[in-house]
Amino acid sequence: MTASTPSPPRCSVQEVRERVGALPDPELPVIGLGDLGVVGSVGPGADGVLEVEILPTYLGCPALPEITAAVRDVLAACGHPDGRVRQVLSPPWTTDRITPEGRRRLAAHGIAPPVSPVPDGPVPVELGGVPCPHCGSRATRPHSTFGPSRCQSVLWCTACREPFPHLTAL
Structure with missing residues (x-):
């Protein structure tokens, strides 16, 4: 008779959500999937x-297979080997879903996060471009529409003369 491998104890839905949220994004490893806002609902079907x-x-995000595999690994490690990963398009992901901590992490690593929208009220008019993550200047301009990944472009700061990636608002 063969001995079966004991399955790990089942984690709560909240613990699964936390572990999945802590997984690094494959294209932006400085930010977790939770802070990037790509984790939707977690719960029983x-x-x-x-x-x-x-x-x-x-x-067409090329990181989806890697993200899906990492989430499946978390599900298995949390005692849910039969768990499912679903890719949903509604509601669509937007940069509004990036948490304040995620925006801070992006900026700390030289990636200009998209400007946060004002929830309600008048629309602020900003003079200048996206703030430079190096010096804070808004004297920035587009350098290349193609960046380190498909969801980034490259901007140029005319104040400190440094290029930097910008997470493109979708």
Whole structure:
């Protein structure tokens, strides 16, 4: 008779959400999936099997297979080997979903996060470009529409003369 490998104890839905949220984004490893805002609902499906919804940052994101595999690994490690990962397109992911901590982490690593929208009220008019993560100047301009990943462009700061990646608002 062969000995079966004991399965790990089942983690709570909240613990699964926290572990999935802490996974680094493959294209932006300085930020977790939770702070990037790509983790949707986490909970049992209609059949009782735990499901994790992932909101792709854009259609055709090349990191989706890697993200899906990492989430499946978390589900298995948390005692949910039958858990499912679903990619959902509605509601669509937008840069508004990036948490304040995620924006701070991006800026700390030289990536200009998209400007946060004002929830309600008048629309502020900003003179200048995206703030430079190196010196804070708004004297920035586009340098290249193609950046280190598909969801980034490269901007140029005319004040400190440094290029920097900018997470493109979608």
